[in-house]
Amino acid sequence: MTPNQEFIDKTIQKHGNFVIPILQDIQEQYNYLPEESMIMVAEKLNMHLIDLYGVATFYKAFSLTPKGEHIITVCLGTACYIRGGAKILETISKELDIEPGETTDDMSFTLETVNCLGCCAIGPIVVIDNQYFGEMTPQKTINLLKKFKEGRKCSPSHPLINLKTTVER
Structure with missing residues (x-):
């Protein structure tokens, strides 16, 4: 555009x-x-x-290069890392065939990492388009990516804080 x-x-x-x-x-x-x-x-x-x-x-929040339609951020802070954040990142990299800082060839997804999102209690955290998904596992991550590839969105499971989102296991 x-x-x-x-x-x-x-x-x-x-x-x-x-x-x-x-x-x-x-x-x-x-x-x-x-x-x-x-x-x-x-x-x-x-x-x-x-x-x-x-x-x-x-500011890291600004980008001078085009990003994908969906921005995926994986938290690699201490709490998320200990709970499997690196495995989540590896799963996403494998599923999308991109590394952190890269965008898929079809411009659908950009993968980024962050040191902490401040949601340590529900880690590991994946954020897609500013929507937080907590307690992620590799399988939940694959299911989540599938939904976004199909154009489906997930709805937040907690209406007050809007951080934790339900993903089918």
Whole structure:
């Protein structure tokens, strides 16, 4: 999807000169920060493009390369790792034929890792599209990936915290 000036203009109108929320909205729209959008924002905010890139590259949450339709994040923090986080990562890598930091050829999935998600009690944790799945096992992970490949979503099992999600065993 190519950035359009109308979207950029509305985003800047919404956030004013606040660069981070502008970049967050662009990333949410395109799943990364396209070069064209960076140029448009820099021109509209009357700032040097290098300064805008400085902000975008400082924060790990921003990506300058296209990502898949679904972003998968595996927690490798101590609690998740001890409970099998590395095995979960290995399962996903094998199922999708990608390594952390890579995207599938069809642009469906991007695989990432993180040091801690703060959900240690329900680890190991897998996050897909900002939806948290706890107490994962290799088989639950395979079932979860199958659902996302088929275009089905999982519903949260706990409506208050919206962290733990049910996956068929």
